[in-house]
Amino acid sequence: MTRPAAPEDPLLAQAGDWSATIGAAQDELIRTAPECVLVIQGGPGTGKTDTALRRVAWLISEPDLALSASGVLVVGPSHAFARRTRARLDGWGHEGVAHSSIDGLLPKAVTGRPEAPHVIRLKGEARMAGLLQRAIEKHRARERAIPPVLMIRGRVVQLDPATIERVITTAKASEAPAGDRRRLLRAALVAGTQDPRLILEAADMLADRLWPEFEATTFLSELFGSRLRLTAAAEGEFTDREIDALFRMTGEEPPFSEADLPLLDEAEHVSGVEPQTYAHVVVDEAQDLSPMQLRAISRRSANGSLTVIGDMAQSTGPWARDDWHDVLAHLPSEMPHVHRELHFGYRIPRQIFDLAAELLPTAAPTVQPPTTVREGPADPVIAPVEPAGRAAVVVTAAADHAADGRSVAVICPARCRDEIEAALRAEELSWGTAPGDERGPAITLLSPHEAKGLEFDAAIVVEPGFIVDDDPRGHRLLYTALTRATGHLHLVGAPEDLPADFGTQPDAEPEAEPAPVSAPPAPPVVPEALPMPDDPVLRERIDMVAHNMAETLLANLTPELWPVALDRLIELISPDPE
């Protein structure tokens, strides 16, 4: 499924610094042929996003794949994330790929309506698709009923049902477009009438009812505004409490929440409006997406060729998950699934990751932490403060890093947001709420959720205790927040919520660089080993195989079992003595 890299590979040459460190495991994923669903799991900063973007670069550069940039869509969690992926691919000279946040992909509507977490969860469930399907069918059946009379400007207009039925049958058989159907109806009804003006008006009114323009926002508002319609469409699959949760008074402002957007998309799909499709779709931070969001993404894939990226240890929000199967169930594809894990953490320096990793036993006990491959410039700064002094400490740290030319994230729970904003304004610092390019402000103020997938030179995490307490998956959210910095991390907050002994402990031994395969002793059954061949293509292939085996061993077994596994491997591939 993977195509070997040529030794003089232009992709690697393009990659600049990357080419020195690019992992064989990443390289294998980059060159995975498009006819599959490639699932990339890995800890924060293991290069999942970069690998997926390199895969896109490879897919659209391979002449025999005949995939154009405009045939690829990259979906991420936020606009800031989409800007980051666009900047990266454009920077490599691959313009024209579509980059979007998940919300940006969906129908436009006025959002901002606050929604309780259990309602967000309910609206994300796959059974909402069935509810919408049934509601639209009922809506259409109602519209299609032919009224015996119409009221036009206070006058009762009698219509001939036989003529109307004839027009409907003709229009259906000829698949005539809406305009032609309307003209047909007008002509048929007006023939031989005394008052053509009245009849023409009646014909137009009837055409609107028979073949209405479907407006998803109007449809959804009407559905959610009627307990009767909701109950009819639920057909027993939703409890009364769930119907109550979906119901709202019509006319409430703002009319929609973000959780309604995938429902609008589904409604458009059921009504026959199909979105633009792509030959390959990349879905990043997929671990957080609801079934309804995943269905909307799946609809944009022309043939099921996907790259799906995520990290279960960072899965948070109403749709936090522990298992990839729950995600993939809603991204159906005829193509085979290929699951791979990346293990080497490139973003986060050892000092910072050691701190973040303390959360893993609580946040995601089954997830294996990545192996960090570099040392950072400084230990994390732990700043215990009382609430009154908090904002000043945060703003001073942010200002110092910005003055040194670093990009800075201030990652702040909702409870402290106003206070931090006020302090940033009072100091007249230049700051924003979405990471900018080099010309934008160096300081970005983000919620822990908004920080997902982003990276900065320095991160200042405010009140880690609040981040943990305010979310059902608070430990994961804090883990995500702590793993955004490539260099400097500050923890500012209540003394009892900070790791008290950090910085006083001796540095842990740095993890060995990835070369585990050479560590176990050679199994005795191996025939005499040949020296490493001179042929560079063969050397590279051997290296790739060794790295793949190293990744598999690391992911699945503790070191003392590696020799056993290697013995078994040799046994399996040894020619049968018969």
Ligand SMILES: Nc1ncnc2c1ncn2[C@@H]1O[C@H](COP(=O)(O)OP(=O)(O)OP(=O)(O)O)[C@@H](O)[C@H]1O
């Ligand atoms: N082989 C590599 N050599 C050097 N740097 C790398 C390599 N792979 C990735 N990186 C760098 O590591 C950083 C993190 O990569 P990336 O954002 O793709 O990680 P991620 O796994 O998607 O992280 P997250 O889960 O936090 O979103 C980036 O700055 C990227 O350029």
